[in-house]
Amino acid sequence: MRMSAFIARRAAYIIFTLFGLSVLVFVLARVLPGDPVLIMFDPRTPPEIIEQVRKQLRLDRPLYEQYFYWLRDVATGDLGYSVYTKRSVTFDVLEYLPASLELIFLAAIFEVTGAFLLGVIAGRFSYKWPDNLVRVFSYVGISIPSFVWAIIFQLLFTWFWPLFPTIGNISMGIPSPPKITGFLTLDSLIAGRFDAFVNVLWHAMLPALALCLGGMAQDARIIRTGMIENKDKDYITMATSQGLPERLIMFKYLLKPSIIPAITVMGMDIAGMLGNAFTVEMVFRWPGFSKYGIEVMKNVDLNAIVGVVLVIGVIFAIMNIIADILVAYADPRIRLMERGE
Amino acid sequence: MNKSRLLRIKNSRKLESAKRMWYRFLKSKLSILGLVMALVSISTALLASLITPHPEDVTKVTHFERKLLPPNLEYPFGTDDFGRDIFSRTIFGFQYSLMMAGVVLVLVVPIGVVLGLIAATRKGLIETVIMRIADIFIAVPALVLALAICSVLTPSVFNAMMAVSLMWWPWYARLTYNVASSLKNEYFVQAAELIGASSSHIMFSEILPNCLGSILTKVTLDVGWVILIGSSLSFVGLGAQPPTPDLGTMVAGGGQYMPDYWWISIFPAIAIAFIIMGFNLLGDGVRDMFTE
Numbered sequence: 123m124r125m126s127a128f129i130a131r132r133a134a135y136i137i138f139t140l141f142g143l144s145v146l147v148f149v150l151a152r153v154l155p156g157d158p159v160l161i162m163f164d165p166r167t168p169p170e171i172i173e174q175v176r177k178q179l180r181l182d183r184p185l186y187e188q189y190f191y192w193l194r195d196v197a198t199g200d201l202g203y204s205v206y207t208k209r210s211v212t213f214d215v216l217e218y219l220p221a222s223l224e225l226i227f228l229a230a231i232f233e234v235t236g237a238f239l240l241g242v243i244a245g246r247f248s249y250k251w252p253d254n255l256v257r258v259f260s261y262v263g264i265s266i267p268s269f270v271w272a273i274i275f276q277l278l279f280t281w282f283w284p285l286f287p288t289i290g291n292i293s294m295g296i297p298s299p300p301k302i303t304g305f306l307t308l309d310s311l312i313a314g315r316f317d318a319f320v321n322v323l324w325h326a327m328l329p330a331l332a333l334c335l336g337g338m339a340q341d342a343r344i345i346r347t348g349m350i351e352n353k354d355k356d357y358i359t360m361a362t363s364q365g366l367p368e369r370l371i372m373f374k375y376l377l378k379p380s381i382i383p384a385i386t387v388m389g390m391d392i393a394g395m396l397g398n399a400f401t402v403e404m405v406f407r408w409p410g411f412s413k414y415g416i417e418v419m420k421n422v423d424l425n426a427i428v429g430v431v432l433v434i435g436v437i438f439a440i441m442n443i444i445a446d447i448l449v450a451y452a453d454p455r456i457r458l459m460e461r462g463e
Numbered sequence: 464m465n466k467s468r469l470l471r472i473k474n475s476r477k478l479e480s481a482k483r484m485w486y487r488f489l490k491s492k493l494s495i496l497g498l499v500m501a502l503v504s505i506s507t508a509l510l511a512s513l514i515t516p517h518p519e520d521v522t523k524v525t526h527f528e529r530k531l532l533p534p535n536l537e538y539p540f541g542t543d544d545f546g547r548d549i550f551s552r553t554i555f556g557f558q559y560s561l562m563m564a565g566v567v568l569v570l571v572v573p574i575g576v577v578l579g580l581i582a583a584t585r586k587g588l589i590e591t592v593i594m595r596i597a598d599i600f601i602a603v604p605a606l607v608l609a610l611a612i613c614s615v616l617t618p619s620v621f622n623a624m625m626a627v628s629l630m631w632w633p634w635y636a637r638l639t640y641n642v643a644s645s646l647k648n649e650y651f652v653q654a655a656e657l658i659g660a661s662s663s664h665i666m667f668s669e670i671l672p673n674c675l676g677s678i679l680t681k682v683t684l685d686v687g688w689v690i691l692i693g694s695s696l697s698f699v700g701l702g703a704q705p706p707t708p709d710l711g712t713m714v715a716g717g718g719q720y721m722p723d724y725w726w727i728s729i730f731p732a733i734a735i736a737f738i739i740m741g742f743n744l745l746g747d748g749v750r751d752m753f754t755e
Contacts (some may be wrong), residue, residue: 266736267695269698433604
């Protein structure tokens, strides 16, 4: 099977899953107790108006018909009208999503670099003190939820030892760059505003760190295990006895096969940050998608809730496809098998 | 050789393998630490009303004369904005967290395992339907969908449990399906099929016992994960509601008093990490038990 066919099959499968997800969320939002129209108005509104709105939103039709209309709108990029923000959900998504993606991107960079560094160090000095230290870190890191990390970091590094800003994503005194892409970092770079760029990064440090530690701990452990297991393989013994430099053995022959199992897990961890961002963004009052998500959820804004879940589903799926493709590229066994060799 | 002698040999073998499993568990000091931490969590939860100095503080009581006290000898974790003893509330928080994990896993494990077994033994349409539905639930981070469900229902401890359960069964269906699918081609299963054993006999007596190791490992590890999701739900405000002494709610409640009254949030936060870490270490030990 060719790479393009592999990707096409994955994509088709994911579209099917997302379709199922949309049915699930839609049904949950409509079937569960509570009248969506009554939530919109205060109790004194005359019933005629309520009925009119109900007709307008097609909420008087049967469920499958409602779903059909909804799906038609979604296909054109329209996620419906948000009762809470009084704007189109699509507009809100485009407004709030970039800030979260920036945060997750930074956290992903931290996670991957940290996992490699720690994993390689632990694998190189296996069963000595650096390895033990990494193992302790990985147990602690996996066990502490990201919102607990967030609170600890906030307490230590913004209050007791004020190295970083406490909340938000840009300082009050610094004017935001003109909005082009919606990504504050990119817009600052486009406008040549390095002060704003650095300021946003500075704000993102602690939340990104809180987001990535759990995954970093897990990935470091997987890389370490891989390196230690591969050390006993014959080809490493041969390379060592031939007198190849240690650095070459470490990075070329030992690290490469050890990272393959870690890639899938990294992909899942990074995609999972979309979930953990909900708590971390709350602690640091990061004006992102999760903050928006929590607000619409607390106000039972059904269209927006369905939109939030669906958008996260799409991003989650894309990240998993990327991880699959990376694994297929990194692992010659998969690559060759798919060519039928 | 009579039947009772055969039975005795069988039993002694079982004992022998149990001993060997226990030995494998004890080999790692971390597993023992995990077992101790898990036992401490469970026993404090069970004995909460006996060992807490101020059991009345779990409800909505106010003692303004001793509010926001820093940790001291009488109130080891300090007191919160209502003057309630945080130590007592944290101990009761263990109760809620473990109850959450217990209820969710008791609901989810049998359903997921049975669905996974059915999918693995009945190929074709049933398999496709079960496994594709499972995929749909796994298509977003569990926390996101659980949050969405909790918000549509009214946020409460009970609804949080239901939402997390709805999210969790696919993982067991998947795990059991994967293990059972590979077991299906083993000779002992094919032999049972040849003799004409019923499909329920094959599912529950031939395949299931061989899946138990993986399932039990996952159950142990999942105690921590369910508690993590549960506390995240209530931290965000869509799970247990105050004055319930839920650890996530307590951490969130202290947020507005940071940094001056840091103890309100920090001690419940450490408690969450303690439980999760205990069950993670224990789970690794359980995995060692089942890997020869």
